[in-house]
Amino acid sequence: MKITEAKVIVCCPGRNFVTLKIMTDEGVYGVGDATLNGREKAVVSFLEDYLCPSLIGRDPSQIEDIWQFFYRGAYWRRGPVGMTAIAAIDTALWDIKGKVAGMPLYQLLGGRSRDKIMVYSHANGNDIDTTLAEVAKSVDKGYKAVRVQCGIPGVASTYGVSKGGKSYEPADADLPTESVWSTEKYLNHVPKLFEAVRNEFGEDLHILHDVHHRLTPIEAARLGKEVEQYHLFWLEDCVPAENQDAWKLIRQHTTTPLAVGEVFNSIHDCRELIQNQLIDYIRSTVVHAGGITQLRRIADLAALYHVRTGFHGATDLSPICMGTALHFDYWVPNFGIQEHMAHSEEMMAVFSTSYEFKDGYFTPGETPGHGVDIDEALAAQYPYKRACLPVNRLEDGTLWNW
Structure with missing residues (x-):
């Protein structure tokens, strides 16, 4: 061939x-x-x-x-x-x-290591009450784990919070829009969100949260310490990971589990974090970390240091990536959780899939290969439209991490 x-x-x-x-x-x-x-x-x-x-x-x-x-x-x-x-x-x-x-695909990798794959959904709102209502919708659908994000008083827009009731899509304009960010307002408000979720839904629901690289190490340490009482499943991307030693400071101050890696491109981006046991979940993706061939090496390295997988699964990854990730999740021994943002009906019409969701869990299906295909004729009806991610500035105008 x-x-x-x-x-x-x-x-x-x-x-x-x-x-x-x-x-x-x-x-x-x-x-x-x-x-x-x-x-x-x-x-x-x-x-x-x-x-x-x-x-x-x-x-x-x-x-x-x-x-x-x-x-x-x-x-x-x-x-x-x-x-x-x-x-x-x-x-x-x-x-x-x-x-x-x-x-x-999962059979080629060595067969499945579990019966089903736990996934987490996203719930967000402009304030705590609307976020709680969105969490309830996820729980009603059967999700056992939910990532929660909410608007911050005094901050016009916040990462992870949708606008106008639409599904959240960060790439929202032809050229980058600019947002204003306040670390102080965020740190003072977001613990109240986790308190409210625990009070409303109890201890059985897994709570996740994405900081999106916006804190310094000592600020992240403060947040991790303050939210320990709410038993988060993980705190994601609390600081940029270019300086991997920075995570030592965070680790010294909190037992809140830490997750990072959706922007990583190779095993070298996470090697020190894993070997020094500075994180608990590695979030690298099939599509951005060199495919199955390298992701398998990352997962094997992580397993040696008690680090579990928690792959990125937002809608900026196509159903092909989601389907492939689910096969990997089915196999990988040190699986933790899989992110799931549901693609729209429009998107799912272009891609055919064999994976299935039930009561908070996925299975990848038994179709040979990864089980996802594309309808080229239908895809041609949706031409490319440039869309850029935003940038962030602090309240004084300083460019900051988005």
Whole structure:
């Protein structure tokens, strides 16, 4: 079997998705997610101009060698654009391998390690009361874990909080919008949210929260310590992770579990965090961390240090990434939880899936490969629309982490 064609499909059924389709001379094809939110066209160019031409004529079963060819063979390694492109290729090749074998992806990885996959939903509101109402909706749907975010008094807009009752989509404008952020107002208010959730829903509900890189280490330590009494499942991305030593300070002050990694592109981004046991959950994604081939190495390293997986699963990842992640979740021994933001009906019409949700848990299905496909004709009806993520400024105008 040889690869005969590799093409990139860009569509926007409510938001932009980039899909790579790899075809073979035996009629078997595989698809991979290549979406990089707000930078989609950069990955498209990298695939079309540099990587796809080198795929033609190769044996698609040689996944490891192809991965190494594109990673080691490039002098300019790593980075979000390059690793997203490699991930798309890797995912599509695993899809082909599963179809050829007549087996679902999780069986190729070694078989399932659990019966079902716990996922968490998102609940947000402009204030605590509206957030509680959204949490109740998730609980009614069967979710056992919910990420909670709410508006902050005196702050016009806050990460994770939707506008006008619509589903939250951070890439909200053709060019980046600017938000104003106050760490002080946030730190003084957000513990009240967790108190309210516990009072309303008791101790059995798993509570998660995303800080979105906005604190300094000592500020994150303060927050982690103050919310210990509410037993969060995790506190996510409390500081930027470029300085991995910064997490030592946070760890010294709190027993609140820490999660990080959705922006990581390689095992080197999280190696010290894992080896020094500074985090409890690694959130790297199939699409941004080099695909199944590298994600498996990250998970194996994490298992040695009691770190569990908690993969990113927002709607800026296509259903292809979600389906692939669920197969990985089914297999990986050190599974923790899987994020789930439901794609819209418009999005799900473009992508067919075999995964199923019931009472707070997913199963990936038994379709050979990862079980997700794209309707190219329907995708063509949704042309690309540039959409950028916002930027943040402090109240004095200083540019800050969004």
